[in-house]
Amino acid sequence: MMLTDLTIAQAAEGLRKHDFTAVELTNAHVEAIGALNGRLNAYITVTADQATEAAAQADRNLAAGDAPTLTGIPLGIKDLFCTKGVRTTAASRILGDFTPPYESTVTANLLANGAVFVGKTNLDEFAMGSTNLTSAFGAVENPWRRNGDDTPLVPGGSSGGSAAAVAAHLAMGATGTDTGGSIRQPAAYCGIVGLKPTYGRCSRWGTIAFASSLDQAGPMTRTVEDAAIMLAAMAGHDAKDSTSANIAVPDYRAACGRSLKGLRVGVPAEYRAPGMSAELQAVWDRGVAMLREAGCEIVDVSLPHTKYGLATYYIIAPAEASSNLARYDGVRFGDRREGASLDELYERTRHDGFGEEVRRRILVGTYVLSAGYYDAYYLRAQKIRTLIQRDFTQAFEAADVLLTPTAPTAAFGHNEKPEDPVQMYLNDVFTVPASMAGQPALSVPVSLDSTGLPLGLQLIGRHFDEETLIAVGSALEKAADFTARPTFRAGAAA
């Protein structure tokens, strides 16, 4: 077995038994990145030298017996987390060579837990997208291919680089952020595990903001146990984020393999959307059967406002984005375009610096917040958001966890992206409602479709009950026995 094939749990054990060193583990990943990143473009920035140095320190700490869980584990960091002294781009031109003089809380927590960062992963610009095609640093290729078909496929988004890196074994795990599905949908497209924690579980401080009432950081890994290990290191109260919850972080790993006897799994009727493929329906049914077999009770639940989730999201998220992105003005940091007047400087800087999708969302957000439209759009959307949250509160009276598909389709080709933005937004139909209500949710790869691409199922939990997601997710993972690996991965690349 190659070092890049290990899970985080296996590698942590191997390091402690001195089967290999942290430097060897990191170098194996850096070499794999060297071999494959030219093709996959999963990383915007590779920090090989810093990683080797950090790994050497990890080896000294392991030898001294002072080694928290993630000591020496090579991780990819979505390039939306500010990393001290390492260029942070948000995959946008507007940030130029921005090099943060500070470390985000989530990455600082991971560093304190001993993790080694091998690089900054690609994403949709400012995390706005479901394909990773909007990155100013180029598209990411999904390491999977359809059977007998070499068409490059999207990895999903916005955490597409993180998903591709983990799937191709170019990192043992990676951080993602999820605003409307940006951890779960790429995890499903790339056949890995993605966990969006409860809003407030991980600090948002130092993570470049998209929509502040929705943004939440989480782990992307190859197993549910690894997600539990990473989340434990990332989560926790932070006085620098007032929405960060002052609630103790449990031992998530202990929830793996917990008995599911009598646990109630809800199947929301409204997610059986018209037009769902028979194949996806069958995978969902199989997931239900697996959980029944594991001792769960299956119950029907209703989330009546599901069909309004996406439209509500596409008011709230752009509104918050238009406000958050007002800071990119070419004055204090980032790339500047000169102008004769201050307004001209702003307008040129923001025209050239932002890509088309980001501009579109800022404009929609500006519109729905503008005088005369605020009540009709933004205020109405906030009220419907209340109704969406009530749906979940009611569903969780009858069920302990919900099971749904993660995304309506498997990954599609770079050239098969819908031209109409509204069609594109439909990708998030199953992930957005949980985001709107702040619920934690987990995507687990379950099977391959008829073309050989991974499909994932989503578990949605009660606020701050990531443990149940991990318990049920690990059971689903065990029953599904998803062992397929992508065409392009460390050691197997053509």
Next chain:
Amino acid sequence: MSLDLATTRRIAKLARIGLDDQEIETVRAQMGGILGWIEILNEVDVEGVPPMVGTSQTTALPQRQDAVTDGDRQNDVLANAPDREGPFFTVPKVVE
């Protein structure tokens, strides 16, 4: 719903994003499509429903003490400035 050119220009101006005539037309058409799709929300009865402003928080957010916790980082703050003069950010002349 269709959006007119004048409104589109006004929104672009408010957002301080410079767009040429062709870009304005593209944006007008696409935003019109998005806003048309959003109209589905008009069928929801929101009478008496309070707007949601946070998610999982049931209590009011904490406020920290109004005290200085950080500072003396002039060089850190200015390190990424596209243009600076001494301890200042620069902008084009605003007042003649």
